[in-house]
Amino acid sequence: GQNIDQPxxxxxxxxxxxxxxxxxxxxxxxxxxxxxxxxxxxPTFLSYNVLDGLEEKGRxxxxxxxxxxxxxxxxxxxxxxxxxxxxxxxxxxxxQLIWGAGTKLIIKP
Amino acid sequence: DVKVTQSSRYLxxxxxxxxxxxxxxxxxxxxxxxxxxxxxxxxxxxxxxYDVKMKEKGDIPEGYSVSREKKERFSLILESASTNxxxxxxCASSSGNIGSDTQYFGPGTRLTVL
Numbered sequence: 001g002q003n004i005d006q007p008x009x010x011x012x013x014x015x016x017x018x019x020x021x022x023x024x025x026x027x028x029x030x031x032x033x034x035x036x037x038x039x040x041x042x043p044t045f046l047s048y049n050v051l052d053g054l055e056e057k058g059r060x061x062x063x064x065x066x067x068x069x070x071x072x073x074x075x076x077x078x079x080x081x082x083x084x085x086x087x088x089x090x091x092x093x094x095x096q097l098i099w100g101a102g103t104k105l106i107i108k109p
Numbered sequence: 110d111v112k113v114t115q116s117s118r119y120l121x122x123x124x125x126x127x128x129x130x131x132x133x134x135x136x137x138x139x140x141x142x143x144x145x146x147x148x149x150x151x152x153x154x155x156x157x158x159y160d161v162k163m164k165e166k167g168d169i170p171e172g173y174s175v176s177r178e179k180k181e182r183f184s185l186i187l188e189s190a191s192t193n194x195x196x197x198x199x200c201a202s203s204s205g206n207i208g209s210d211t212q213y214f215g216p217g218t219r220l221t222v223l
Binding site: 094 | 113149150151152153154199206207208209211212213214215216217
């Protein structure tokens, strides 16, 4: 079967750095998305990786290793507004999106 | 900015009622999707559409149907609502490649079936 694993919940301190991991086992791979979802709101696009390596976008970076079936989202200089759920989703060989359950990130002052 | 709107933020219905959830996008996107989101589970795809009048089943289509008569509008229909359909329903749209292009989501409809 197809599976995406993310930690259920993480806690970090304002101003710190946090890494949210995502591991996947899917039938094929055509890219990996990260979305952010604040409580009660729509998911919004953060990043898309299809090649190995790190992509940086401001305070957020996303890393992919296809050989390891692994990605992480790195958030730097955490702010209270970063408190949200972070969703990992993989595009499989049929170009279907497989979604993880999401990681709830709690930021403490 | 892409805008996806859903007809209601909150909806309460009774078991057996027919329920319509409406979604409209203003970016001329070809693809539209309906998901449900439940605690502890990833987004689960109910139906998607890649063109007007075209529809494809997702992972959990049972108990649902859809309609896409116009490009900008995608409706989800619960023919006879049941309590296990209590959930958050999210609509999304995208252009281009149906799998690998960014999806833009509406704010969601929280449906409670009593």
